[in-house]
Amino acid sequence: MNLKKMVGIEAAKYIQNDMIVGLGTGSTAYYMVEEIGRRVREENLTIIGVTTSSKTTEQAKRLGIPLKSIDEVSHVDITIDGADEIDEKYNGIKGGGAALLFEKIVASYSNKIIWIVDESKMSRYLGSFPLPVEVIPYGSHQLLTLFEKKNLHPVLRIDSDGQPIKTDCHNFIIDLHLEKIEKPAELSAWLNQLPGVVEHGIFENMVSTIIIGSNDGLKTIQAR
Numbered sequence: 023m024n025l026k027k028m029v030g031i032e033a034a035k036y037i038q039n040d041m042i043v044g045l046g047t048g049s050t051a052y053y054m055v056e057e058i059g060r061r062v063r064e065e066n067l068t069i070i071g072v073t074t075s076s077k078t079t080e081q082a083k084r085l086g087i088p089l090k091s092i093d094e095v096s097h098v099d100i101t102i103d104g105a106d107e108i109d110e111k112y113n114g115i116k117g118g119g120a121a122l123l124f125e126k127i128v129a130s131y132s133n134k135i136i137w138i139v140d141e142s143k144m145s146r147y148l149g150s151f152p153l154p155v156e157v158i159p160y161g162s163h164q165l166l167t168l169f170e171k172k173n174l175h176p177v178l179r180i181d182s183d184g185q186p187i188k189t190d191c192h193n194f195i196i197d198l199h200l201e202k203i204e205k206p207a208e209l210s211a212w213l214n215q216l217p218g219v220v221e222h223g224i225f226e227n228m229v230s231t232i233i234i235g236s237n238d239g240l241k242t243i244q245a246r
């Protein structure tokens with residue numbers, strides 16, 4: 023059973039005519055975007071999509087989903103996205119696909135946020151998935167040294183050519199291998215005030231609904 027496809031198709035059912043829809047990024051969100059594309063084509067669903075990465079923009083354009091940027095809409099009705107890890111309080115880590123900045127911006131203006139995951143992403147605490155931090159290249163080595171000194175186990179994310187990966191905004195990603203994040207709010211506040219840090223992957227108190235796929239079927243949680 024393809025769990026990512028299952029949750030992607032389920033989440034697309036939440037979309038109704040005339041909605042402005044945030045379209046997430048990643049291998050799970052991929053199936054949701056494909057299904058919305060199918061509904062646009064076969065059911066004449068009329069929506070405006072707001073994408074969270076160049077990759078999703080490419081896919082949505084190929085499917086004929088009408089798009090606007092976040093600056094061209096007054097709000098977003100629903101955003102559907104994947105997540106890398108979700109804790110017991112329904113806080114999440116995102117950014118495994120390096121799209122955390124646009125994902126957090128679009129999520130911030132969304133009336134409802136749905137995360138689609140398989141059950142392996144559910145965890146007691148955050149931190150077993152390395153926390154992505156998006157940083158501007160200038161000063162990034164200073165940040166690596168600072169994170170090292172603070173025992174945050176930073177690793178600069180590298181592409182297949184051995185070069186630092188570049189986000190859609192031409193920034194770098196530093197992954198913090200923390201194992202367990204005791205106080206996500208404190209870590210989030212500390213990271214947010216560091217010059218050169220653009221965004222990080224802790225998404226606190228944001229998700230409304232989580233759709234979890236397992237071999238036993240689908241489970242939907244109302245988080246808030």
Ligand code: 5RP
Binds near residue numbers: 048103121
């Ligand atoms: C991209 C993300 C993705 O939503 C997250 O990495 C989950 O991806 P996948 O569905 O491929 O496991 O945050 O920045």
